[in-house]
Amino acid sequence: xxxxxxxxxxxxxxxxxxxxxxxxxxxxxxxxxxxxxxxxxxxxxxxxxxxxxxxxxxxxxxxxxxxxxxxxxxxxxxxxxxxxxxxxxxxxxxxxxxxxxxxxxxxxxxxxxxxxxxxxxxxxxxxxxxxxxxxxxxxxxxxxxxxxxxxxxxxxxxxxxxxxxxxxxxxxxxxxxxxxxxxxxxxxxxxxxxxxxxxxxxxxxxxxxxxxxxxxxxxxxxxxxxxxxxxxxxxxxxxxxxxxxxxxxxxxxxxxxxxxxxxxxxxxxx
Amino acid sequence: xxxxxxxxxxxxxxxxxxxxxxxxxxxxxxxxxxxxxxxxxxxxxxxxxxxxxxxxxxxxxxxxxxxxxxxxxxxxxxxxxxxxxxxxxxxxxxxxxxxxxxxxxxxxxxxxxxxxxxxxxxxxxxxxxxxxxxxxxxxxxxxxxxxxxxxxxxxxxxxxxxxxxxxxxxxxxxxxxxxxxxxxxxxxxxxxxxxxxxxxxxxxxxxxxxxxxxxxxxxxxxxxxxxxxxxxxxxxxxxxxxxxxxxxxxxxxxxxxxxxxxxxxxxxxxxxxxxxxxxxxxxxxxxxxxxxxxxxxxxxxxxxxxxxxxxxxxxxxxxxxxxxxxxxxxxxxxxxxxxxxx
Numbered sequence: 001x002x003x004x005x006x007x008x009x010x011x012x013x014x015x016x017x018x019x020x021x022x023x024x025x026x027x028x029x030x031x032x033x034x035x036x037x038x039x040x041x042x043x044x045x046x047x048x049x050x051x052x053x054x055x056x057x058x059x060x061x062x063x064x065x066x067x068x069x070x071x072x073x074x075x076x077x078x079x080x081x082x083x084x085x086x087x088x089x090x091x092x093x094x095x096x097x098x099x100x101x102x103x104x105x106x107x108x109x110x111x112x113x114x115x116x117x118x119x120x121x122x123x124x125x126x127x128x129x130x131x132x133x134x135x136x137x138x139x140x141x142x143x144x145x146x147x148x149x150x151x152x153x154x155x156x157x158x159x160x161x162x163x164x165x166x167x168x169x170x171x172x173x174x175x176x177x178x179x180x181x182x183x184x185x186x187x188x189x190x191x192x193x194x195x196x197x198x199x200x201x202x203x204x205x206x207x208x209x210x211x212x213x214x215x216x217x218x219x220x221x222x223x224x225x226x227x228x229x230x231x232x233x234x235x236x237x238x239x240x241x242x243x244x245x246x247x248x249x250x251x252x253x254x255x256x257x258x259x260x261x262x263x264x265x266x267x268x269x270x
Numbered sequence: 271x272x273x274x275x276x277x278x279x280x281x282x283x284x285x286x287x288x289x290x291x292x293x294x295x296x297x298x299x300x301x302x303x304x305x306x307x308x309x310x311x312x313x314x315x316x317x318x319x320x321x322x323x324x325x326x327x328x329x330x331x332x333x334x335x336x337x338x339x340x341x342x343x344x345x346x347x348x349x350x351x352x353x354x355x356x357x358x359x360x361x362x363x364x365x366x367x368x369x370x371x372x373x374x375x376x377x378x379x380x381x382x383x384x385x386x387x388x389x390x391x392x393x394x395x396x397x398x399x400x401x402x403x404x405x406x407x408x409x410x411x412x413x414x415x416x417x418x419x420x421x422x423x424x425x426x427x428x429x430x431x432x433x434x435x436x437x438x439x440x441x442x443x444x445x446x447x448x449x450x451x452x453x454x455x456x457x458x459x460x461x462x463x464x465x466x467x468x469x470x471x472x473x474x475x476x477x478x479x480x481x482x483x484x485x486x487x488x489x490x491x492x493x494x495x496x497x498x499x500x501x502x503x504x505x506x507x508x509x510x511x512x513x514x515x516x517x518x519x520x521x522x523x524x525x526x527x528x529x530x531x532x533x534x535x536x537x538x539x540x541x542x543x544x545x546x547x548x549x550x551x552x553x554x555x556x557x558x559x560x561x562x563x564x565x566x567x568x569x570x571x572x573x574x575x576x577x578x579x580x581x582x583x584x585x586x587x588x589x590x591x592x593x594x595x596x597x598x599x600x601x602x603x604x605x606x607x608x609x610x611x612x
Binding site: 002003004005006008010029041044045046047065067068071082084191197198223225227228230231232233234235237238239240245259260262263 | 340342346347348349351353355380384385386387389390473491493496522523524525526527528530534537539541544546551552553554555556557559565568569572573576577580581
């Protein structure tokens with residue numbers, strides 16, 4: 001098996017999430033762990049690493065913001081169009097560690113995409129966990145992903161939402177994600193999973209540590225430019241680890257010990 | 271290692287020997303053009319017997335600057351993808367220096383160790399290595415910092431001892447290449463070889479003045495230099511051009527790119543050498559994680575002397591000195607190391 005050769009796969013459904021983000025459902029029998037990613041090919045445009053935001057054994061969902069060559073092109077594509085997939089790659093979230101414990105999920109912006117499979121797992125196996133809290137922040141209400149799932153999610157977990165800039169009709173919380181942290185009910189016995197912009201993860205980490213969360217039970221997913229996905233091309237290397245193979249999910253206490261401190265945790269515990 | 275198996279070959283027989291190898295293998299040997307490098311030879315007379323390492327390393331034989339992964343073609347109902355991986359001929363490389371043999375060992379760990387690269391693996395398998403002792407060092411050489419001129423793995427090793435080459439056998443494959451032209455080496459020959467090596471290594475040591483053989487200890491020392499002011503000083507003079515990456519026999523980073531014809535109906539996926547010194551290297555859609563030049567300068571040094579030690583228990587440097595020779599800003603890796611190890 002040549003790891004550089006993608007399998008071709010058909011787009012079956014496209015859902016608008018925000019003005020610049022869509023969720024593509026792609027036909028594939030790929031088995032994955034929540035938190036893993038694929039290398040998505042748009043032939044002639046190249047490859048981009050994309051987190052898997054859902055899947056059912058017959059398809060996977062990729063929630064993609066149009067920001068580059070490949071992602072802009074896939075935004076022009078229609079159901080029935082064919083892309084290429086390699087993967088899945090990476091370690092994924094250690095959500096099993098939260099069984100019989102509290103689970104705290106912190107997401108910012110498009111960072112909710114790789115966490116969504118964990119949220120949906122919780123929806124189907126709610127009894128395996130104690131308290132479950134999802135903190136989700138976005139720049140504006142119109143930039144929130146998976147809004148159509150919020151009502152369902154709120155039935156089974158504490159769903160705390162916040163935006164930086166409100167828009168007409170928004171009656172919820174305003175402020176960065178850290179301003180929601182005082183609403184977290186449990187500190188002890190809690191596994192935290194977080195994904196979002198580096199600056200968000202940095203301040204959330206600082207605050208949670210201050211609140212008493214041990215860094216060894218906080219996990220963060222690092223975003224890097226994985227080009228090969230198999231630990232060779234070097235682009236995702238940070239401080240001696242390959243984010244594509246050793247990550248993308250790392251416990252905070254390990255990320256803090258990287259020889260070259262990742263931006264996401266610079267200043268944490270300094 | 272079969273150090274008992276030591277032979278000698280009269281120098282005037284070397285052409286005959288090489289031509290017999292050419293009959294069986296695709297043979298690469300040092301050739302001098304604008305720069306000296308390893309090229310495929312079809313006759314022994316093309317070989318240049320250089321006194322020390324070539325300007326270019328072996329890297330591009332196994333990991334070319336550009337390489338096609340696959341071709342794709344648009345069909346009525348999707349795409350057809352055809353792997354471009356081709357069987358590679360049996361290779362023999364003649365005249366390799368110790369630094370470049372070590373470099374291959376290191377590349378092997380990156381490309382065929384924990385993770386596996388099928389294109390590299392195909393080119394690398396069944397490669398026979400005939401190494402050669404340097405007559406005198408280049409001014410940038412510092413292989414003695416890593417254990418000297420003679421590497422651990424080779425098939426045959428040649429040392430010029432006057433009228434003969436002394437030939438040491440390092441593997442079964444090497445032994446099979448020994449034919450009737452080779453004579454048993456005498457104690458005197460071996461002594462002469464040792465003297466020769468000692469003499470050259472002494473010269474290298476004189477210009478190196480650094481010893482990195484205590485890998486763990488040295489790597490640890492370098493590791494603690496994250497905040498050293500030297501990185502910012504170096505960033506002032508480094509041009510971030512990436513030449514040191516491209517010339518390095520162990521640097522193996524690559525970018526992945528697509529090519530296409532005008533109407534977008536067919537094309538290929540390629541990889542191309544990339545450099546961690548370039549501004550775009552660690553850029554994602556959201557952020558550039560090594561925007562500052564000093565972070566990139568430091569990263570490269572760490573990726574030679576710290577990270578590979580943590581992961582693969584080896585430096586990713588062999589002391590070939592090519593980065594020092596080629597740097598347009600005159601940065602000498604030995605000075606950086608002396609500063610950190612001292």
